[in-house]
Amino acid sequence: MSPALETLLLPFSQGEIAVPPRALFLGAEPHPDLVSWPQVTGWQPLKPLADAWEKAGLPRTDAPAGTWPLVLLLPGKSKDETLAAFARAHDLLESGGTLVVSMANTAGAQRFEKELEKATGKVATLSKHKCRAFHAVKDGSWDEAVLAGWRALGTPREVDGFLVEAGVFSADHVDPGSALLAAHLPRNLRGTVADLGAGWGYLAKAVADTNPAVKAVHLYEADARALDCARKNLGEGNFEYHWHDVAAGVPGKYEVIVSNPPFHTGQATDVLLGKTFLGAAAAALRTGGRLLMVANRQLPYEPELEALGLVWRKPVEDSTYKVIFAEKRMTMRSEGGRRGR
Numbered sequence: 001m002s003p004a005l006e007t008l009l010l011p012f013s014q015g016e017i018a019v020p021p022r023a024l025f026l027g028a029e030p031h032p033d034l035v036s037w038p039q040v041t042g043w044q045p046l047k048p049l050a051d052a053w054e055k056a057g058l059p060r061t062d063a064p065a066g067t068w069p070l071v072l073l074l075p076g077k078s079k080d081e082t083l084a085a086f087a088r089a090h091d092l093l094e095s096g097g098t099l100v101v102s103m104a105n106t107a108g109a110q111r112f113e114k115e116l117e118k119a120t121g122k123v124a125t126l127s128k129h130k131c132r133a134f135h136a137v138k139d140g141s142w143d144e145a146v147l148a149g150w151r152a153l154g155t156p157r158e159v160d161g162f163l164v165e166a167g168v169f170s171a172d173h174v175d176p177g178s179a180l181l182a183a184h185l186p187r188n189l190r191g192t193v194a195d196l197g198a199g200w201g202y203l204a205k206a207v208a209d210t211n212p213a214v215k216a217v218h219l220y221e222a223d224a225r226a227l228d229c230a231r232k233n234l235g236e237g238n239f240e241y242h243w244h245d246v247a248a249g250v251p252g253k254y255e256v257i258v259s260n261p262p263f264h265t266g267q268a269t270d271v272l273l274g275k276t277f278l279g280a281a282a283a284a285l286r287t288g289g290r291l292l293m294v295a296n297r298q299l300p301y302e303p304e305l306e307a308l309g310l311v312w313r314k315p316v317e318d319s320t321y322k323v324i325f326a327e328k329r330m331t332m333r334s335e336g337g338r339r340g341r
Helices: 003-008 032-036 047-055 079-092 109-120 144-153 176-183 202-210 224-234 271-284 301-307
Strands: 023-026 040-043 068-073 093-104 124-128 131-137 157-159 162-164 191-196 214-221 239-243 254-259 285-296 311-317 321-327
Touching (some): 003 093, 003 124, 068 079, 079 144, 093 109, 109 144, 176 202, 176 321, 202 254, 224 239, 285 301, 301 311, 301 321
Parallel strands (some): 068 093, 191 254, 254 285
Antiparallel strands (some): 093 131, 124 131
16 A cells, blocks of 8 residues: 555544545545545556456546546656646536645655645645645635646647657657667568557557558557557557556467566566566467567566576667567477577
8 A cells, every 4th residue: 555545545534624425536546444435436547556446346437527525636657647637636626625635755745735836825735654645625716827737738749640648658759669679570470469568559550560461459558548549549440459457467369469568666666567577478479479579778587588488589779778589489498498599
């Protein structure tokens, strides 16, 4: 359970704010105290957290609407995403309703509290668990010019011809690692391809554009916002979209898998997450199938590929990234999963 979530609920446990008959939670994460609330509906675009919310027996929405007496907010990582979320929360509040935000100090909690105060004129704060919870009432005096600027940050922007939304991975530019892999993709791919951690569709489009023999590309992405962007960018046709937590495994078998595996959980580096992606990819490859991936040079993925029984080679690398091609050979066990020559 995150310290920011614990801090978010302190104004209620300490009696500063009364629990209303219903509430909306943006960036929802389950907490035992919420089960006793009359009604709290959660919005959560990240599949693992959305699943955890539903497993706790709490109602979830994919598209928050209407107005609410209370909006709780655990913001994301980026400045644009956070400020856009402030405006969205304001618009979802009924007159006289309360917005409560919680953030870790290391995520810029004090700075964002001051940003919210620019619009509201007054913010109440408490600090604990190295986090800050701050709240304001929608009293009709919020600065509409500030809110309008924040709303604009939440509208889709264009990146190299793709529509992208604030808060998703690489929202301001094409990821250089993905670009390196796209530039070195084989041109002889066939069958059905899976893109694990597909984001807003950059690699999936590169595969389809350079490999006419590919029948379909299945995009697996845990962030519903990024997947919605991919759907807008690629359309239907030979693309299938799956809101899915790859770390939980991938259904089906594939001739080819492409991936730029994530290696962050929240703001922390999490190499295990990337290794989990490799395990899911290896399990989903058909015999003779290929994994085409890119990663930061320092990440220790080669031993993991060998442990999974894949034969790998590194066709290209630069000062920051490495492209790795791995294969699931029929004779891989007799070869001991050693690096291909």
